[in-house]
Amino acid sequence: MGRLDNKVAIITGAASGMGEATAKAFAQEGAKVIVADINMEGAERVVKEISSAGGTAVAQFVDIGEPEKIEEMVLRAKDEFGKLDILHNNAARLDFQNDVDVAGMDIFEWDETMRYNLRSVMLGSKYAIPLMIESGGGSIINTSSMGGLVGEMGKTAYAAAKAGIIALTKATAIQYGKQNIRCNAIAPGMVLNETIVENAPESLKKLIDIYIEHKATPRIGNPMDIAYLALYLASDESEYITGQVINADGGILAHNPTVVDVKKANLNW
Numbered sequence: 683m684g685r686l687d688n689k690v691a692i693i694t695g696a697a698s699g700m701g702e703a704t705a706k707a708f709a710q711e712g713a714k715v716i717v718a719d720i721n722m723e724g725a726e727r728v729v730k731e732i733s734s735a736g737g738t739a740v741a742q743f744v745d746i747g748e749p750e751k752i753e754e755m756v757l758r759a760k761d762e763f764g765k766l767d768i769l770h771n772n773a774a775r776l777d778f779q780n781d782v783d784v785a786g787m788d789i790f791e792w793d794e795t796m797r798y799n800l801r802s803v804m805l806g807s808k809y810a811i812p813l814m815i816e817s818g819g820g821s822i823i824n825t826s827s828m829g830g831l832v833g834e835m836g837k838t839a840y841a842a843a844k845a846g847i848i849a850l851t852k853a854t855a856i857q858y859g860k861q862n863i864r865c866n867a868i869a870p871g872m873v874l875n876e877t878i879v880e881n882a883p884e885s886l887k888k889l890i891d892i893y894i895e896h897k898a899t900p901r902i903g904n905p906m907d908i909a910y911l912a913l914y915l916a917s918d919e920s921e922y923i924t925g926q927v928i929n930a931d932g933g934i935l936a937h938n939p940t941v942v943d944v945k946k947a948n949l950n951w
């Protein structure tokens with residue numbers, strides 16, 4: 683018995699990173715998975731790997747900036763598998779170059795970030811909810827970010843969109859809970875796969891070290907850390923959990939910001 687037997691799931695951004703790990707984990711637990719991405723070559727590769735491991739998956743093109751493509755993606759679940767139980771709004775865009783501080787913010791960059799990172803999540807849910815109601819209920823999992831919970835020096839639009847996802851998650855949970863639809867958000871904090879870590883340039887290595895110093899755990903996150911949480915939120919095991927934001931960040935936001943400096947100063951406080 684798989685934890686997601688007889689369930690149909692859509693995962694956006696499933697051609698790499700956390701989306702790929704989650705698609706594979708869902709399929710391994712018995713879900714029929716729609717691997718949705720703008721990168722069809724990557725999506726086809728993931729589908730092939732899932733099929734080789736004995737799972738069921740299909741690749742679906744989606745550009746999360748385009749409402750009609752999002753709608754097509756949701757309808758694919760009905761056409762291909764007859765229903766929809768799980769939607770994981772995972773894909774996002776991040777432009778470090780143009781998404782800067784508030785005074786320097788480019789209006790086009792702000793609007794594009796809202797379109798791709800916040801409107802897309804609303805649209806995915808908007809199209810999925812009627813189909814989930816028809817299917818007897820469902821679980822929507824939105825990917826927020828640690829960046830949506832605390833202030834940073836840049837990535838202002840990204841952070842605002844990820845914070846918006848939290849409000850959207852709660853609204854969705856409240857509005858459709860009685861129809862058996864749950865909605866939760868995952869807030870990851872620095873998640874990188876092994877290849878990226880191994881080949882990291884000096885500046886990223888330094889950043890990883892800073893993050894590790896501030897985490898409660900001895901390492902940064904990997905995509906499976908998020909996939910396991912998404913799996914729990916997708917399954918009936920989390921039937922009583924909705925409207926929540928769960929940080930998967932090695933405890934970085936659990937600590938008093940002075941902890942590292944206090945440790946360095948060898949103060950016994």
Ligand SMILES: NC(=O)c1ccc[n+]([C@@H]2O[C@H](COP(=O)([O-])OP(=O)(O)OC[C@H]3O[C@@H](n4cnc5c(N)ncnc54)[C@H](O)[C@@H]3O)[C@@H](O)[C@H]2O)c1
Binds near residue numbers: 701747
């Ligand atoms: N990696 C981190 O440290 C981190 C931290 C916090 C939050 N997040 C969030 O987690 C999610 C997944 O991040 P990741 O690091 O696994 O990303 P990733 O870059 O590894 O994968 C993103 C996937 O989304 C796809 N994609 C990009 N634009 C798209 C579009 N317009 N339409 C459809 N698909 C598109 C890409 O092709 C890719 O397959 C994102 O929402 C991201 O903001 C990541």
